[in-house]
Amino acid sequence: MTNYELIHQFEKTRAHSVALCAPLAPEDYNAQPVAFASPPKWHLAHITWFFEEMILRKYDENYVIFNKDFSYLFNSYYQTVGERAARSLRGAMTRPLIEEIYSYRTYVDQHIVALLKSKLSLEIETLVTLGIQHEQQHQELLLTDLKHTFSFNPLHPVYHEKFNLVQDTNNEEGWLAMPEGIYEIGHQGDGFCFDNELGRHKVFLHDYQLSKGLVTNGDFIAFIAAGGYQEFKYWLDEGWSWVQEEKITAPLYWIQKDGTWFSYTLAGLKPVDVDAILSHVSFYEAQAFATFKNMRLPTEFEWEAASEKFNWGKRWEWTYSAYVPYPNFKIADGAVGEYNGKFMINTMVLRGSSVATSEGHERNTYRNFFHPKYRWQYTGIRLAK
Amino acid sequence: MTNYELIHQFEKTRAHSVALCAPLAPEDYNAQPVAFASPPKWHLAHITWFFEEMILRKYDENYVIFNKDFSYLFNSYYQTVGERAARSLRGAMTRPLIEEIYSYRTYVDQHIVALLKSKLSLEIETLVTLGIQHEQQHQELLLTDLKHTFSFNPLHPVYHEKFNLVQDTNNEEGWLAMPEGIYEIGHQGDGFCFDNELGRHKVFLHDYQLSKGLVTNGDFIAFIAAGGYQEFKYWLDEGWSWVQEEKITAPLYWIQKDGTWFSYTLAGLKPVDVDAILSHVSFYEAQAFATFKNMRLPTEFEWEAASEKFNWGKRWEWTYSAYVPYPNFKIADGAVGEYNGKFMINTMVLRGSSVATSEGHERNTYRNFFHPKYRWQYTGIRLAK
Amino acid sequence: MTNYELIHQFEKTRAHSVALCAPLAPEDYNAQPVAFASPPKWHLAHITWFFEEMILRKYDENYVIFNKDFSYLFNSYYQTVGERAARSLRGAMTRPLIEEIYSYRTYVDQHIVALLKSKLSLEIETLVTLGIQHEQQHQELLLTDLKHTFSFNPLHPVYHEKFNLVQDTNNEEGWLAMPEGIYEIGHQGDGFCFDNELGRHKVFLHDYQLSKGLVTNGDFIAFIAAGGYQEFKYWLDEGWSWVQEEKITAPLYWIQKDGTWFSYTLAGLKPVDVDAILSHVSFYEAQAFATFKNMRLPTEFEWEAASEKFNWGKRWEWTYSAYVPYPNFKIADGAVGEYNGKFMINTMVLRGSSVATSEGHERNTYRNFFHPKYRWQYTGIRLAK
Amino acid sequence: MTNYELIHQFEKTRAHSVALCAPLAPEDYNAQPVAFASPPKWHLAHITWFFEEMILRKYDENYVIFNKDFSYLFNSYYQTVGERAARSLRGAMTRPLIEEIYSYRTYVDQHIVALLKSKLSLEIETLVTLGIQHEQQHQELLLTDLKHTFSFNPLHPVYHEKFNLVQDTNNEEGWLAMPEGIYEIGHQGDGFCFDNELGRHKVFLHDYQLSKGLVTNGDFIAFIAAGGYQEFKYWLDEGWSWVQEEKITAPLYWIQKDGTWFSYTLAGLKPVDVDAILSHVSFYEAQAFATFKNMRLPTEFEWEAASEKFNWGKRWEWTYSAYVPYPNFKIADGAVGEYNGKFMINTMVLRGSSVATSEGHERNTYRNFFHPKYRWQYTGIRLAK
Numbered sequence A, B, C, D: 001m002t003n004y005e006l007i008h009q010f011e012k013t014r015a016h017s018v019a020l021c022a023p024l025a026p027e028d029y030n031a032q033p034v035a036f037a038s039p040p041k042w043h044l045a046h047i048t049w050f051f052e053e054m055i056l057r058k059y060d061e062n063y064v065i066f067n068k069d070f071s072y073l074f075n076s077y078y079q080t081v082g083e084r085a086a087r088s089l090r091g092a093m094t095r096p097l098i099e100e101i102y103s104y105r106t107y108v109d110q111h112i113v114a115l116l117k118s119k120l121s122l123e124i125e126t127l128v129t130l131g132i133q134h135e136q137q138h139q140e141l142l143l144t145d146l147k148h149t150f151s152f153n154p155l156h157p158v159y160h161e162k163f164n165l166v167q168d169t170n171n172e173e174g175w176l177a178m179p180e181g182i183y184e185i186g187h188q189g190d191g192f193c194f195d196n197e198l199g200r201h202k203v204f205l206h207d208y209q210l211s212k213g214l215v216t217n218g219d220f221i222a223f224i225a226a227g228g229y230q231e232f233k234y235w236l237d238e239g240w241s242w243v244q245e246e247k248i249t250a251p252l253y254w255i256q257k258d259g260t261w262f263s264y265t266l267a268g269l270k271p272v273d274v275d276a277i278l279s280h281v282s283f284y285e286a287q288a289f290a291t292f293k294n295m296r297l298p299t300e301f302e303w304e305a306a307s308e309k310f311n312w313g314k315r316w317e318w319t320y321s322a323y324v325p326y327p328n329f330k331i332a333d334g335a336v337g338e339y340n341g342k343f344m345i346n347t348m349v350l351r352g353s354s355v356a357t358s359e360g361h362e363r364n365t366y367r368n369f370f371h372p373k374y375r376w377q378y379t380g381i382r383l384a385k
């Protein structure tokens, strides 16, 4: 890639983060009602800190740290890089003010662009590309975290009238049949990928079929109406405990008024469209629904092997594959190496991408992963049999 | 009181709340890292809601509710008045924006003033006075809650250079001896008081002595240096568990750097002045310190009986009196009756007032109360023997 | 007291503990489903350890410790005496076997009796008397803890057919009026008392009335039927949270079958007798019931001042007095000093004694104390007005 | 199988459970300090209840339930079969006495044998075989649960002098190289297996090597000495939290005295033999150790494919395979169907068997599974590369 192509990509990505925050008032930047969802200000600062910490500190010898406390405030989980504020306290940091965060962004942007103009090595290109991908990841989280925070508010705040995000319908139906055989799995080629996609390798798959469309709201309402949440036989043991303890009776953000289902969206509270694609379910719910239908969820290998033969990209699709390393998976040295490998336990793989994923961030080898209980991403269900 | 006197008091109190928020940026209005400390926006709205709910809705027949969702958002604990948002979620409410809260305040103020001009009954005067006192209480909480929130921030935010609040020293020393006898306790006269001060009654007190000065930082540093936090014999059993579990080693907001004690104040991080009066200790610490000194804490009756003979008002002073009803304590009917009585269990009485107490809010019959573990108020220690 | 009187008292008390365990099988000696209730084996060993630790180790120079691990196993809370097993793990100690505990008892008994025969000092007499009183306290706890453990068992184990303990009725009715005046409170005379009863002092009491009888099951069923557990206005705030979180709908051990109330007793499951005296209520319930009746609970001073004029001894009676030190309360030196004073926070005083109290252990100056939530003692309600 | 072969197997298995309890005193049968480990009495009764519930109630029309409360007391997790006592309360059930449990066993044994003599159908044979396997599983749990309970006791109880169980050494060394290719995985043939082993299927494996020996205590002491528990880079994120929160510094049951490692065994406290095979580590520790060695854990497929070429059976060997269903996994109908499938989330597969596994219970297709934090089984580590 040329300097200018990379600078262009960098600036476009950086601008997109700012654009996503345009509808926000200063009051919206801090709130953090739950530990797992971070406030917008933290995301904005953290993705900037990543460029400062991983690139400018190492490759720009004249670089002066913008504010030495920011490393403590805006580090996420990189143990290598030293102390960091408790995750659950991100919302407590009313200072620095948002204005200062924007100054921080500008400062770092200028230095990155100057660095890219002056001396672009492969090492720097790799790290800047990682920083861009990292920022795109946080763009999606910024939206989903914000939706989660807004959802507690009885005023049902409207982020933007055009950001409903849960109104798409399927444009394919029926089943895709795949023959048994050896398939290659994992990233290949020169393009960017995360470390967890590497170690391209062969798997043997038996015959299988995948649904071309995703489960719809109407399909899931039928499950609810049939007493699906009250019938332990559809649930994994841990899922059943989750349903009981959390008193789960519907997908996240759904509320029922006088017999009608509504769901909170970034465009405000909206009636649930039975034809639209279901969103915001946990792995437990996905698995229970599949069992209810006498079907199953695909594995991540089945998904990837067939991924060029169906449409995807509307929802992160739960698979019945735990997030474990590929053969020959290698952890990178240093802080970058903390990126993915250390989460390879008690999380399930989601494949595809979602309506909230930043453009250019999707790949059919992408391995997203969450604990099976989480629902605040735009998650959905594709059935297999 | 005439209409105009009451209107004057009302407006003065209302203006003071706004003045206290002058140093704040919009980002500061929301944050709530712990459930027991509410964000400034909530305080500002809640004290306004009190006037709307308790007075305008009942006595102004033409009054139109400013926003029907505010009752849910800004009710505190009045079960009589219906549903309310979970206390721990106050910080999640990024909307309404702070601007709208100020509009709400203006709207309610105009209606209260109009009401007071047109038809002042004793009932309304009583409730407006209660509302003023309630607002003053929340003014102190607004400051102490804000300090607590700011204290998590490694940037040590400065609320205002002049708001150190923990630099006062004692201006008296020695012991005040009080003779045994029957004393009258509780509020008398026409002035305002809370329901928990009523039921004026007699108590018999044996001879006792009270320290004229309060415990200083230097006194308490000696306790720390003597291993006070490591020696269970000074502590109540529950206090000892608290010290162990919470890993308590100093008063709240104190940090040690290279052997020197600093404390976070609303004027930023400051060295601890050994001559200044100690602040931010729990009842457990107060009681352990008294035991360490071979003395004791006074009872609330000893404090009140002697209160005209020493200076008070710098710190809320922990007493070894549990907060229980006075003889003939009566709970008022309706929501107002929820004010105090229902907290009369597992809380200890604090007497006096503090540097953060609003002017005109102090009384020597005032019974403040907190669970023995709390330290975020400006609490201090007066010894007795 | 002569040697022989003391030896007689000692042996009688020691034999009573053994007699209380006669109905138990070895399997019954260990179980501990909740941390606050200890298994019978632990009680039996702990009260023996007290004599060994507090007396034999100090006053019998030839004494050989029975088993050096027992101090770790059977110390209760005496921090002075060193490490002790976690309270919640008492039930995990299947060894030593119960047989060995009885050998331990015999061994210690022989040495104590020998010591008392050979050299009885006032110091030793005081400690042996304390040990006897301590054992009597644990006798009551042994019964109440056992009842609590048995209560989880759907087989409703019968400890003994004659140990119903909740069938007594009132033998007095009406109100006792007491005039205002100065009363003396606290222990006097040469007899044994605990340190918390000392510091005899004067209190001033206003006119008051006490019910001669205690609240009956029938009275309390009326409270339940009137929706008492669903009406927050009767409850202290903390009590209301307790009712909600613990889903409390009746006194402890009560269950309703087809509209009839039963209660688990040490004689098995029995119908609730509406005329019998209510038992097993928390302070929260006692206070809510009193509020429901437009009355109140007495203070411990009102109770003691009038205690010679009514019958008591069936139930530990909740008072609306927090357990705080009397004027001039002194903590004894050493381990014995840990006895009572360190619990003087967040506990409420109960007066009288109960059907489970060992004979000779009751005094009208006795100050029992528990956290307001506890109900597993034979607690009851006397109303005041 | 003939009637008599099956009866023989049944009786042999039943007798073995009783033999395992021979060293126990009645006091040992109840204790349950942690919810996940059940007391011996519960195991003995539960495995009997399984035969009563799954076979006698359905196939012996004259069968009279021994005690109708036992279903509530001794059901484990079968939701289909109705209410059951909370798992954490198993230790609270001092009744029925152990004697009665033995009567229950005898009663059920007689009826099963009679049934097998009179009418052996394939259905009954299948269920009796399942019951035998189920009892064998619980035999291992009985031992490991008992060890865990005993381990809290500072007396280090000796179950049996000959039951050290952690003294074996490796009898092979070096690496076994396996070529890439398609392997068949899962149970085949007529012998018994659990449902989770079925769905025999093909997998493709790349070249790999397995260590012929298991990690020894000496190997692991080197990890400890090198600061392995203090170095986050070896740990999965969740494992690192576990180490911090639980303050883990050594394998379970290890204690250090004056620089020497000891471990609690069923034969009492013993010095750790550096040549013996390591036991009682969590998946987190296994994975951290492998990372420390720059190697990895095998997958369950690698393990099974090579299992005939190395010795196994001393330790349950952690694999880096999550416990998920095989292709074409089918859940059986009814209560039996709850056996395995519902645990297929957030658990990791262990392969092989251990020194505590009952004879005849081991298979190279066996899929044992536990949450990655558990260590109370005889778990060990085989490295792969």
Ligand SMILES: [Fe+3]
Pocket (backbone or CB within 6 Å): A046, A076, A134, A138
């Ligand atoms: Fe990040």
Ligand SMILES: [Fe+3]
Pocket (backbone or CB within 6 Å): B046, B076, B134, B138
């Ligand atoms: Fe308020």
Ligand SMILES: [Fe+3]
Pocket (backbone or CB within 6 Å): C046, C076, C134, C138
């Ligand atoms: Fe004791």
Ligand SMILES: [Fe+3]
Pocket (backbone or CB within 6 Å): D046, D076, D134, D138
């Ligand atoms: Fe089982």
